[in-house]
Amino acid sequence: MHDVVIVGAGPVGLFLACELGVAGCSVVVLERESEPGSPWRANPLGMRGLFGSSLQAFHRRGMLHPLLAASGVDDALGVDLDADGPAPLRGGLGHFAGMVLDPADVDLAALPFRLPTLAPDVMLTDLAAIETVLSERASKLGVEIRRGVTVSGVAQDDEGVVVRAGEQEYAARWVVGCDGGRSVVRRLAGFEFVGSEPRFTGYTMVASLDDPEKLRPGINLTPTGMYLRMPTEGHIGAMDFDGGAFDRSQPPTRDHLQAVLRRVSGTDVTLNEVHLASSFTDRAMQTTTYRQRRVLLAGDAAHIHSPLGGQGLNTGLGDALNLGWKLAATVRGHAPDGLLDTYTRERHPVGARVLDWSRAQVAAMSPDPHGHALQGVLRDLFGTRDGTTYAFGRLSGSSVRHDLGSDQPLVGRTAPDFRLEDGTCLADLMHDGRGVVLDFSADRRLRDAARGWQSRLRYAAGTARNDLGLGAVLVRPDGVVAWAGERDFDRKAFEGAAGAWFGTAES
Template sequence: MDYDVLVVGAGPVGLMLATELGLAGIRAVVVERRSEPDTAPKAAGINTASAEIFERRGLLPAIEAARGPLPFQGERNRAPFAGHFGGIQVPAAAVDEQDPLLRGRGPGWYLPVEQVEVERVLGRRAAELGVEIRRGVDVTGFDEDDDGVTVHLRGGGDLRAAWLVGCDGGRSLVRRQAGFDFPGTDPTITVRQATGTVHGAELLGQGWQYTTTGLYVYGPRPGWIRTVELDGPPVDREAPVTASEMDASLRRVSGLDVHVTDVADGGTRFTDHARQASTYRRGRVLLCGDAAHVHSPFSGQGLNLGLGDAVNLGWKLAATVRGWAPERLLDTYVSERHPIGADVLDWTRAQVAAMRGDAYSSALRAVVTDFLGTRDGATLYAKRISGLGQRYDLGGGHPLVGALMPKLQLDDGSRLADHARGGQALLADFVGNDELAVLAKAYGTRLKLVRGSAEGSGLSGLLVRPDGFVAWASDAGGTDGLETTLTRWLGAPAGTATTRR
């Protein structure tokens, strides 16, 4: 084998996966057809769950250094809106920040940072970890056998890897060639976005604006424009977005005498088509991010969903390569992430349903606006778009099991997240239980023991998977169920592991 894992696509998802594999010492390579990162406007922020991914890996300071302005301003650390649902602004003041899922994780559930900046941070980290990133390399196809995958490159030459992961976007060649089904709903709208020079911008309202022909939003940064037209998908999604196209679209939707005279760094189009692969794995080929699911980016879900896929897959694939993965561990990537993806697709479809200009959608929009203005409605929205409401069905009776690890400060001044930088699972002992130390030692470098008190947590012990999700928790000081849980997620203790596919 040339590599253990070959990742196709050097967007944020492919690079996030690469850093996770690099942390585990896996021989990985990322191939990308573009010679340089794409600077066209795309995702403009990450949610709380994604920020905590970067925090656990020690990358949050670099991400925060690249942050931009908050949407529609307000103070730098707080925006007046928690976000929007189909253009309906959700008031931040209505969110219950003392909700158990949100407490200590705000204010704000969105860190404004451009996708290209996320890619730069992850690209640097992947290179530091020894992951090879090859740009200007176009994959034309591949052949799979029982032992691995042979990937063919344009211009000749092959690369051989034990596993192939398609992180190559919504038009994924990997998905198509491997024969994954990709069912879903067809596009009905066209959204255009660009940064340009807008004459008459003072006439445009702040925030999302509904009109008889669609929606538009101007800002939060100067010159940033997005229009939504409800008359079907574009004829050509690949053609460059020109100033004249943005000008015509903005005037059609707004009905105002405004003019776009230039577009900087290109623009983008997208639609509301929503599709999801029926599975994310076929043999030695896996899908991650937009290659596995596509949808409109309303409420900023796409980038965050893909990052969640990558951290879920990374440690499981690394464990499989290393040979210590318990049976069917890799299959849990699909069973855990597929329902999350399906839920996000429906979340975006519902927003489009509320956007339409007919009487039914207008009535629905009025009801949803009332609901999102209440404390319960705004709090539910914040839990959804922050990613903190996502959880896996991992069994176990403790309410933390299956949820993201809590934000805990230890008595030595460190945070529990600080101990996750190496990418291992964490076994936290908050009461000095020597049984936990014995169990941790048996797993060697797969499991890191963290000892110290966490005042006010009420916890005596906690097992956190490498992706940050809680697999076991105890309030009572015992170890009931811990050995079974360790075997389920980390396999047999060191020295007795067997290779699993």
Template sequence: MKRDADVVVAGGGPVGLMLACELALADVSVVVLERLTEVDTTIKAGAINTPSAEAFYRRGLLPPLVEVQKATMARFGSFVRQRQAAGAAAPGPAPKFAGHFAGIMLRGDLLDESDPDFGASGPAGEVGLIPQEALERILGERAAELGVTVRRGVTLTGLDTDDTDGGTVHVHTSEGSLRAGWLVGCDGGRSTVRRLADFPFPGTDPSITGHQAIVELTGADALGAGWNWTDTGTYVHGPMPGRILTVEFDGPPKDREAPITAEELQTSLRRVTGVPDVTVTKVISATRFTDNARQASTYRRGRVLLAGDAAHVHSPFGGQGLNLGIGDAMNLGWKLAATVHGRAPEGLLDTYTAERHPIGAWVLDWTRAQVALMRPESHAGALRQVIAELSGTTDATTFFVKKISGVWQRYDLPGTHPLTGRSAPDLELSDGHRLADHLHGGQGLLLDLADDPTLRERAAGHRDRVRIVTAGCPDRPDLAGLLVRPDGCTAWAADAPGGHEELDAALGRWFGAPAPVPA
């Protein structure tokens, strides 16, 4: 019986849409199911990290992100002007912002930008302040351009797998059933796919209640700007007009699903800030969160896979959740596409869990550490003071920024070259392009930087999966060749012509057996 799609993606948020775009680039038929009828405008993540920016850059999506960042910066300026109009002192020249850890601000002027982990991202390194809603709209437009079918207002209700006839997943929805080769759950922290497919989901229980909202306020002039700690919790005011965040440490919310009212936000805001007259007059967007931290033991069970919050949940501190999900989608997309087309080398799809699970586990601990540091009790306060002092040093600032930005991330791949397993540097090439320009189509890339005909000959059988480019790179005369996977990860590198046997192994490991080359 004919399938309705090669892959069904449950969830049409940024992770599901990113995955769908990756699959469509590889000529995989994909249907996205999304229970919401419109783009979710709830306030969520407000920034992307370097690996996420690189992912969009490598797919030609940097220009719209730059425009979104300009608009975001304009809103920040509006917040400052509003506070000045309410009587707040004009801020002096602020050090370059470099992020925060548990609300402890990091100064960009202390960052050691000569560290080799920085500076290899090209133009992507200048983009970061991208709200999740804007990102979802950009990816939705891209999915439409690629012909992805997005079915909104459709709820996944059940699934069955059938190992006969090559393997099929029967996906049951509120509007009938679909037959697909694969199902990927990108349907959030309370994933229906994860529950129905019985993925183990161990972790730690929640201990906090957090609120984040965009509201209209009166009495806000008494609130401190930025991050603030009190005897009853933590709160944030700004950096956009009307944006508030409160964290209380007396247990999780009684009902995560109940509508969030102005009274609830106001009560929390007054309790945490100690400002009795601050009043919420209108709720524009609001969400609750906790520090529930769990991770699926594996991201694949047969023909069902998980990505994004469906695979891992944690508190939002540090803004890692959206970025973790985008990384999942980039890692999984090309591997699943190769599997669908029957050209994946053995075990390729299993490397998805092997590579992404350790990074997810790190994020869970990174957010747990921030919650511990923010607690309104004397021991946490004392430790916060120590971390604040440390963060005033170049070494500590550089450490924190590397972690927050994601430039530290590396997969444990075979090979001895320092670049192997790392995000490929965005080399400026003599052909007038940068490395990222050659990755827009979602293929692998072999850069012959030493005009080595033997290198090109060894890769000729993979031309249908790997783009071969010969060009010089004056800024990196130490590099002779670079094999880059579709997700931008360096699979092989050499500092001098040669290393052909290692290249052969890398091509076979990631792209399968070579096709016959015409004589």
């Protein structure tokens, strides 16, 4: 019997597998596709944007440099790690409802917990690069990945779960569905999936055009929809506000794609040949819970929405990071009561915010007087530093704060990449998946208290380049600050936080 069966070997499933593997869990990943590579996962159709929260996750697990290399990004990122004050933005910022946001308009002074880090704020990559890096790490950690396996049954009881795939059964203590928007695990386990129906059908394609100059480069909002002409030759996107009426059970034909593109662009552009094409909608749905007894969901299996703003992949990776250490602690028997329930409690509101972020963009892009009026208001807002800074917080994940019952403003947020005077940064201390106690005051009392959880917490002491006025911080394995202490150490408060997240102290 495995500890965990993960269904789906996309980025979310593989990242979760790595999190469980680094904790010593026995994991098998079942993937329907027989081969890892496909044109849909490589550039340009597989192109995705990773934002700061996701890139920090790769950094904390020692995978940032391999990811940069696989993505063709210069490893010398030109960041001054010893700079005072908030680090400058690195990378673009993306768009909201087709309105490109200017990174220069972000008010860095309004980001009080921002410190220099090797991880960029935004990076373009593709699914193939992400999955290659994660697959290699998962294999090194002893994770078994089985491809060409189609799941047809999920049965659970109080002791475990049995997953049927073809003629074979896989027994495990837990199962996690990371199998996408049409999740088989979600359906078989009986999760309730609720939300809003689509307003448009979107298309992405690689095609040869007879007259590409008729389409303006970049994102173009029009009176009838939106189209996108990417720098990669022949990579075109379009949004047709048809109420989601297109039959997506069949691939779109050349004639249909040409008709849509002409309608939304207002041109008579001609498609000569369509090499690859797919469709999507803005259907926004979410399960009411992310756990049904011994079955859990993460990524698109738990929430779907339009790809506007590039939030889907990043939200799914956040799910995997949040769930991984909690499920591993449960498997290994040292999780405090209710730890696994905090996965839904923390991540469901994040998913709901992303769905609303997507819905708001659809409303602003609607080709009607209401949508046009909303666009005007938003352009005014995004022309201000406050408006662009707000958008940055939503896109980057830096505005996410889990309610952990503390008034301390850093608690519940992703920890900045604190750097000690010897050059060690927080990310360096988190490669093994343990939590971290950073003691900026080198207080012997805190060191002694941390020994109570020495197999689950790494203790590091030393002055920091910028400690944000704190004496110490306790960081969960997912990078979230669980406790932040002032200069005067409060042992009772520290031990309460450590016990709440890491279970009973060791004897």
